[in-house]
Amino acid sequence: TAAEALGGAGFDAVVVDLQHGSATLDGLAHVGRAIDTTPAVPFVRTAANDPTELMRVLDLGVRGVICPMIGSRDEAESFVRACRYPPEGDRSYRPIRGARGSVRDHVDRANPDMILFAMIETAEGLADVERIAQTPGLDGLFVGPTDLGFSLGLERPGDLADPALSTPIDTVLDAAVRADLFGGIHAPDPVRAADMAARGFRFISCAVDTDLLVRGAADALRTVRPSG
Ligand code: 3PY
Ligand code: MG
Numbered sequence: 001t002a003a004e005a006l007g008g009a010g011f012d013a014v015v016v017d018l019q020h021g022s023a024t025l026d027g028l029a030h031v032g033r034a035i036d037t038t039p040a041v042p043f044v045r046t047a048a049n050d051p052t053e054l055m056r057v058l059d060l061g062v063r064g065v066i067c068p069m070i071g072s073r074d075e076a077e078s079f080v081r082a083c084r085y086p087p088e089g090d091r092s093y094r095p096i097r098g099a100r101g102s103v104r105d106h107v108d109r110a111n112p113d114m115i116l117f118a119m120i121e122t123a124e125g126l127a128d129v130e131r132i133a134q135t136p137g138l139d140g141l142f143v144g145p146t147d148l149g150f151s152l153g154l155e156r157p158g159d160l161a162d163p164a165l166s167t168p169i170d171t172v173l174d175a176a177v178r179a180d181l182f183g184g185i186h187a188p189d190p191v192r193a194a195d196m197a198a199r200g201f202r203f204i205s206c207a208v209d210t211d212l213l214v215r216g217a218a219d220a221l222r223t224v225r226p227s228g
Contacts, residue, residue: 003031003034004038007034007040008040014038014041015205016032016042016045017044018045018053019068025053028044028060028062029060036061041115042062042064043064043115044062044066045067045068046065046067049067049068049069049075049078051081051082054079054082055091055092059094059096059097061096063113064115065115065116066184068121069121069125069144069147070119070132071124071125072131073128073131075118079118080116080135083137084114084137085107085110088137116137116140117138117182117184117203118140119141119142119143120132120143120148120172121143121148126168126172129141129171129172133175133179134179138181139182140184141182141184142184142185143168143169143172143186145157145160145165145186146186148168149162160187160195169185182202183200183202184202184205190207
């Protein structure tokens, strides 16, 4: 229900998060159907860079994947291979949702239609980001500012206003731009999201369903009972 509501709110994509939260692979077919009633593109963030999980997620008709914790060019190549049918990759064939026509029809559409983001959120990924960005078949880099902040030992992980996070963020964005990829990032609130858009990011997650609920509920409570 939340996915359908958010898809109808005008976002370009709705991401089902299988790394954190309560969404499950079992439920993904239903959530995907809900998103498909809206103009939004169905994305998943997988729990890991695991070819078995990626294969099953793709079979359920998602059109974009955000893969967490990509730490090297080898890991990026493995991610892309798992998501593209031969000859670009080694995805196995058995789509369950969204497949129309012959095997060839599906494959010819699925490879170019699938949008793949590698998350850069570790010191290792940051160190190899130029080579990761050049991975054939990759469409974007996506900064996870909190895990990146932890990995770099910062005092304020995830704080996009922290000058210490500025250089790493620019490093990832520059690598994406140089490789003609989408630069993506998670922003904890809409104000920071607008900052990131102004900086040049083109794919920004800016509204998490549970955060929106908590913020809206707290606002309502403050209005009705200002003293707390
Ligand atoms: C992070 O900030 O580490 C993320 O994964 C954002 O979703
Ligand atoms: Mg993360």
